[in-house]
Amino acid sequence: MANAFSKLKESVNQHFKGQLISSITALGELTIEVEIKDLVGILKQLRDNDEFLFEQLIDIAGVDYLTYGLDEWATNEASAEGFERGRQEQPKSQWQKARYAVVYHLLSVTLNQRLRVRVFVEEDSMLVPSVVDLWNGANWFEREAFDLFGILFDGHPDLRRLLTDYGFIGHPFRKDFPMIGELEMRYDEEKQQCIYEPVTIEERILVPRVIR
Amino acid sequence: MAEIEHYTLNFGPQHPAAHGVLRMILEMDGEVIERADPHIGLLHRATEKLAEIKPYNQSIGYMDRLDYVSMMCNEHAYVLAIEKLLKIQVPERAQYIRVMFAEITRILNHLMWLGAHGLDVGAMTMFLYCFRDREPLMDAYEAVSGTRMHATYFRPGGVYRDLPDSMPQYDKSPWRNDKKLKSLNENRQGSLLDFIWDFTETFPAAVDEYESLLTENRIWKQRLVGIGVVSPERAFQLGFTGPMLRGSGVAWDLRKKQPYDVYAKMDFDIPVGRNGDSYDRYLVRVEEMRQSNRIIRQCIEWLKKNEGPVIVDDHKITPPSRADVKENMESLIHHFKHFTEGYCVPEGEAYAAVEHPKGEFGIYLLSDGANKPYRLKIRAPGFAHMAAMNEMSKGHMLADVVAIIGTMDVVFGEIDR
Numbered sequence: 348m349a350n351a352f353s354k355l356k357e358s359v360n361q362h363f364k365g366q367l368i369s370s371i372t373a374l375g376e377l378t379i380e381v382e383i384k385d386l387v388g389i390l391k392q393l394r395d396n397d398e399f400l401f402e403q404l405i406d407i408a409g410v411d412y413l414t415y416g417l418d419e420w421a422t423n424e425a426s427a428e429g430f431e432r433g434r435q436e437q438p439k440s441q442w443q444k445a446r447y448a449v450v451y452h453l454l455s456v457t458l459n460q461r462l463r464v465r466v467f468v469e470e471d472s473m474l475v476p477s478v479v480d481l482w483n484g485a486n487w488f489e490r491e492a493f494d495l496f497g498i499l500f501d502g503h504p505d506l507r508r509l510l511t512d513y514g515f516i517g518h519p520f521r522k523d524f525p526m527i528g529e530l531e532m533r534y535d536e537e538k539q540q541c542i543y544e545p546v547t548i549e550e551r552i553l554v555p556r557v558i559r
Numbered sequence: 560m561a562e563i564e565h566y567t568l569n570f571g572p573q574h575p576a577a578h579g580v581l582r583m584i585l586e587m588d589g590e591v592i593e594r595a596d597p598h599i600g601l602l603h604r605a606t607e608k609l610a611e612i613k614p615y616n617q618s619i620g621y622m623d624r625l626d627y628v629s630m631m632c633n634e635h636a637y638v639l640a641i642e643k644l645l646k647i648q649v650p651e652r653a654q655y656i657r658v659m660f661a662e663i664t665r666i667l668n669h670l671m672w673l674g675a676h677g678l679d680v681g682a683m684t685m686f687l688y689c690f691r692d693r694e695p696l697m698d699a700y701e702a703v704s705g706t707r708m709h710a711t712y713f714r715p716g717g718v719y720r721d722l723p724d725s726m727p728q729y730d731k732s733p734w735r736n737d738k739k740l741k742s743l744n745e746n747r748q749g750s751l752l753d754f755i756w757d758f759t760e761t762f763p764a765a766v767d768e769y770e771s772l773l774t775e776n777r778i779w780k781q782r783l784v785g786i787g788v789v790s791p792e793r794a795f796q797l798g799f800t801g802p803m804l805r806g807s808g809v810a811w812d813l814r815k816k817q818p819y820d821v822y823a824k825m826d827f828d829i830p831v832g833r834n835g836d837s838y839d840r841y842l843v844r845v846e847e848m849r850q851s852n853r854i855i856r857q858c859i860e861w862l863k864k865n866e867g868p869v870i871v872d873d874h875k876i877t878p879p880s881r882a883d884v885k886e887n888m889e890s891l892i893h894h895f896k897h898f899t900e901g902y903c904v905p906e907g908e909a910y911a912a913v914e915h916p917k918g919e920f921g922i923y924l925l926s927d928g929a930n931k932p933y934r935l936k937i938r939a940p941g942f943a944h945m946a947a948m949n950e951m952s953k954g955h956m957l958a959d960v961v962a963i964i965g966t967m968d969v970v971f972g973e974i975d976r
Contacts, residue, residue, distance in 0.1 A: 374643050374909050402795040405912075408923050408936035416927045452910055452923065452938070456795065456811050463910065484798030487946035510600035510975060520608055554614050558928045559903045 352377070355460050358398045363389055378463040386466050387476045393453060393462065394481055401453035401462060404478065407488035408450045409496035413522035415442045419555040446470050447498060451478070468498055477502040495520035526550055565593060568957070572601050576679045576961040579971035583948070583960070590956050595949045602975040610935040614901025615641055615715065618935070623709035625937065626973035629668035630700075631660045632915045633973070634713040639819055640911035640922040641715040644904045645876060652867040653717035654820040659858035660703070660712065661820075661913070662851040663755070666762070667696050668916035668968075669848050673769060676841070676965035680782045684772060692765050695746075695758045702726055702751045716877045717870030722751045722862070752859050759856050766848055774842070783838040787951040787963040790835060797950070798943035801918025802847065803967065806832035806840035813914035825854050837966035844968075847916075876902050901930040917941055917968050939973040 356377055360370055366389060368380040381389050393399045417440050445467035453462045468475055477500040478485045489500040490509040497518035500506060508515060517524055527550045530543045568585040571577035580601035586594040606625060610618040622633040635657060642649060649657075670689040677685025697707045702723050704710035712719050726747035729740055746757040773779045789799065794807045804811055812829045814822040830846035832839025870877050878897045879890035906928040912921035918940025925934040944967045951967075952960050 373907055374646075376908075376910060378908070403800075404798055405800075405919065406921060406923065406936065406938040408934070410925060410934050415933060418929060450923065450936075452921070454919075456809065459816050461910070463908075482798065483793075483796045483950075484943050484946060487942060488798075491942075508600075510603040512600070519605060526608065526612055552612055554612075554617075554900060554930070556612075556929050556931050557900060557903065558930075 351458070351460060355399075355458075355462070359462070362392070362396070362398065376461065376463060378465060380465045380467070383466055383468070383475060386464075387478065387481070390451070390453075390464065390478055390481055393464075399455065399460075399462070400457045401455045401460075403454040403456060404451065404482035404485055404488070405454045405461075406450075406452040407485060407492055408452075409492035409498050409520065410448045410450060411496060411520065411522045412442045412444070412446055412448065413440065415440050416558070417556070418558045419552070447473070447496060449475050449492060449498060473497060473499050474501050475499070479503055494518070497521065526552075564588065570960065572598075576964060578675065578964055578969050580975075581945075581964065581969065581971065585957070585960070587957065592952045592955055592957065592960060595952045595960065597945055597948045599945060599971070600975050602971040604976065606976045607935045607937060610932050612931065614930045615904060615932065616897075616901055618932070619713065620709060620711045623711060624972055625939065625976060626668075626915070626917065626920070626941070626970045627708065628671045628970055629664045629916045630708060630710050631657075631664045631712060632668075632913060633920060634711070635661055635820075636911055636913040636915070636920050636922045638713045638715045639913065640909050640924040641904065643909040643911055644907055644924060644926055645715060645902075646905075647716055647871055647873065647876065649717050649820070650868045650871065651821065652721075652862065652865060653869040655858050655861050655865075656718050656722065656869060657713060658820050658822060658825065659755075659855055659862070660700075660710075662854045662858070663696050663699060665851045665916045666848050666855075667693055669844050669851075670696075672844065672916075672965075672968045673841075676962075676968075677773065679961045679965045680779065682773065682776075682779065685769065688765070688769060688772075692762065695754070698726075699751060699755050699758075702754070714870060714877065716873070717868070719870075721869045724750045726751060726754050752863055755855065756859050759852050759859070762852050763849060766845060766852075770845060774845075780838060782959075782962050783841060783966070784836060785834075786837045786955060786959050787966055788834065788836045789947070789951065793950070794835070797947040799918070799947070800940050800943070801915065802840050802843045803918060803940075803944055805830065806843050807835035808833055813912060813919060817912070819911075819913060825857055827851075827854050837962055840966050903928060903930050904932075912938070915940055917970070917973070918944070920973075937973070937976055939976060941967065941969045941974045945969055945974050 356372060359379060366381060366385045371378045393401045447468040449466050449468060451464040475498055477489055487509060489503050490507060492498045493500060493506050494508040494510050495518055527546050527548055529546060531546045532541055532543050535542045565586055565588055568587055570583040570585055572580040572582040582598040584596040585592055606621050609621060619634055622637045623630040625633045670693050674686040674689030700710050701707045704712040728747055729743040731740060746754055789807050791807045791809050794804050808831050810829050810831045815829060827850045830843045832843050874893040879893050883890040884894045904926040906926055908925045910921055910923045912919050920940055921938035923936040924932055927933040952963050
């Protein structure tokens with residue numbers, strides 16, 4: 348197992364030399380970061396090349412790095428002020444790279460190996476090429492990432508919302524989308540129909556986010 | 560008469576065979592499905608987003624509620640992901656307990672699936688039989704965690720507590736006489752392990768009973784053979800895992816290929832199908848129940864012989880014992896910190912997958928070093944299977960759609976998350 352893993356690492360680094368932004372090994376998992384323009388080409392080779400044979404796309408995850416590394420509670424001031432007040436002004440995240448990323452998890456059944464591929468998405472275009480043609484199973488995973496993060500998959504045959512309500516506005520898993528949502532719905536007796544209103548509840552976070 | 564070519568049928572979301580809240584728009588030519596468009600998300604609770612505002616341990620309970628018929632398997636993937644990031648080694652006894660309960664959960668899930676699938680296709684008796692046999696396993700859940708379904712029993716670093724030495728007994732009541740009472744309590748005289756052992760003694764015969772009702776049943780075969788055929792190539796393309804993949808003849812099981820906890824030490828077989836149709840998937844799942852039974856017995860034998868801790872002894876991650884908390888200042892502080900702030904997980908990312916009864920259930924955890932996950936992505940097996948609904952049902956009759964939903968073993972808790 349360990350041997351096969353180092354072999355995969357070597358052949359990935361060798362094969363895609365110059366195309367990888369980075370290749371990280373941590374916790375027994377290999378993660379490669381690639382540029383958007385190379386994405387489809389690299390994934391196609393990962394699927395078809397005899398050294399990789401990643402015949403399954405296990406998962407696609409969108410990630411929003413907007414608040415990466417931010418805590419809500421400066422530990423030393425907390426006893427005096429409490430974290431709720433501390434939340435008022437948000438410091439800027441130290442995150443240097445693009446705000447959004449798409450993470451692909453690949454699995455090779457034949458060679459029993461896994462690989463994670465990450466691609467960062469430019470915020471002004473939000474465009475990532477679709478991989479539905481490589482793995483048909485990507486269809487819903489991409490629809491989900493579009494629905495929840497607003498990432499657009501170029502070449503997707505049917506990019507509709509998947510998990511949110513009909514007519515939903517916004518992308519709820521973005522870090523700047525409030526946890527409590529923006530609209531609430533109720534049945535109005537007088538109008539005899541369901542109506543949408545701005546939310547009336549307040550956001551409560553019981554445990555502050557801390558980084559030690 | 561006017562000629563009608565295609566028409567659109569709305570199926571669900573409140574249809575008894577929709578297994579929860581599946582809504583499908585079916586484009587039909589007569590009674591033949593031309594296109595199926597599942598509308599999911601009616602049970603979307605944003606579990607992944609909720610987990611982002613809670614310390615790690617407080618989301619374990621949410622995992623139960625994903626696939627709410629295989630509770631502990633969901634927890635298993637979640638705690639494995641956290642353990643991977645924390646780099647902790649779980650005590651062996653805890654690993655055995657977790658494997659045992661993961662297999663109990665697999666039987667629970669497959670019984671639920673068999674009962675519901677039977678009911679969908681018209682075999683009412685199956686539903687009653689399966690629920691009868693789920694009962695002792697639910698009792699085992701209750702004895703160990705206090706709840707019959709949403710156990711919240713696994714913890715990063717082990718399990719919440721050791722197995723109990725005694726089983727709860729049925730009480731006297733005006734509705735049962737002494738003889739009935741005695742027979743109800745007969746297998747509850749020993750420990751939980753004895754109780755589960757007793758179940759494993761009788762369960763294979765119960766599986767034979769289901770098989771004698773279904774396997775060679777003419778109606779059952781007419782409804783399942785050749786329905787929803789998936790070739791191995793298509794199964795890979797569509798991201799199928801678990802019994803859906805094994806039904807197509809691919810011997811892929813994470814418990815064997817990428818073993819976690821003590822699965823490497825277990826002796827069991829992987830059943831595979833040949834034709835990739837609903838009937839083969841039925842056979843695969845039934846055989847899996849027998850194999851799970853074998854694994855449970857191996858775990859019980861080991862657990863009876865070996866004592867030991869069931870959770871790591873690092874109070875930065877796990878709570879100290881109650882007795883300690885009352886006597887020791889340090890433990891009191893650990894206790895307080897554990898239940899208020901939780902623990903911080905080192906920066907990094909990890910993907911942990913388990914062989915869930917439905918397929919590969921994975922947790923992708925991204926931590927920025929805080930006491931809450933930065934991003935949690937749940938890879939639900941049913942999601943990929945549901946996505947293939949259109950392909951699997953094309954060309955079949957309306958009634959077969961119900962059989963295909965049944966064979967996928969969908970639960971909307973995990974698909975919608």
